[in-house]
Amino acid sequence: MSGLLILRPDDAGQVATLHAKCFDDAWSAASMRDLLKDPNVLTLGIQSDGQLIAFAMGQTVAGETDILTIATDPDLRRQGLASQLIEALVKRMGERGVMRITLDVAEDNVAARELYRAHGFVEDGRRPRYYKAARDIPVDAILMSRFLGIAR
Template sequence: MTGRERLSQTRLLEALRAAEPTDADAIAALQQASFDDQWSADSVARLLSGPANLSVVAEREGRLLGFLMGQCVVDTAEVLAVAVDAEVRRAGWGAALLTGFERVASVSGAERVILDVAADNGPALALYTARGYETVARRDRYYASGRADPVDALVMAKNLAI
C-alpha cells in the first residue's frame, strides 16, 4: 500500500482497535511529530488507563498509522487529539478513526461528541464538517504553543444517532 492510496471504508475500519496502555510510546511519538504541544508517553499511558478512555488506533502489520485519543463522561464523548502518520495522510485514516470513535462512544452511552480544532486547520475542519460536526463556540487565542500568533479554537459538536 502506498502512502496516499485510498482504501475502502470497510478496510480502514478493519485496521482499527482499542488503544491500550502498551501503545503509549508509539502514540506519544506520533503526537510529538504532529503537534507543537507535546505529550509524554507517561501522560498518554495515564489517559489510556483512565476509566473514561475511549481511544482508538489504526494499525497495519504492527505499525501505528494513526490514533484518536478520546474519552466519555456521562453522555458526552470528547475527542482530545487525532493524528495520522504523514506518510498515509489523505488516505481516509482520519475519517475511519473518527467513525470508529463515534461507534464506540455511542455504545458507551454518549449522545454527542465534542472537540476543539484550530480555526486555521483546513483539513481537519473539512473532515469534521463533512462528518456532520457544527461549530458551537470559539475559544479566542487558544492555540499558542509553537506559534508566532495564537490561533482561535473552534468548539465543534455532533449529536450521535441513538
C-alpha cells in the first residue's frame, strides 16, 4: 500500500471507477476530471498495487472547505483508510487557513455519520429528501461541520 498522494486529472478514470463501486449515483470520469483540474479542489488518495483504493475530495470556497465525497473500496472498509484521508484533509486545510470544513451525509448512512463524529464533526443542519438515487423513498441529508483553529 502506498502512502497518501494528491490525485491529478490523469487519475480521473480510477477515481470515477472507485466512486461507481461505492455509490449508486456515481459521478462520470469527465466530471471527476473537471473537479481534479479545479485549483480549489484537493483530492487525496491511497493506492495499493497501483490501484486507487480510497480517496477524499474537498473543495475550498470563501475560506471554507466542503468535503464533496469520500470513497473507500467496499472490500477494504473498516481498516482506517477513510480516517486517514479525513485527518490528512483536515491537516492540509488547517495549514491553508481554512477555519471550517463542512459535508453532508445521508441520514441512513449511520457508519459514515459515526466516522465523521469520531473526527470532530457535529450535525448542524438538514436538507429534507436530498438523497434520491436508487431509493424508494428519498432520505434527508444531514449537514455536518468541524471548526478548525480558534475562531468561530
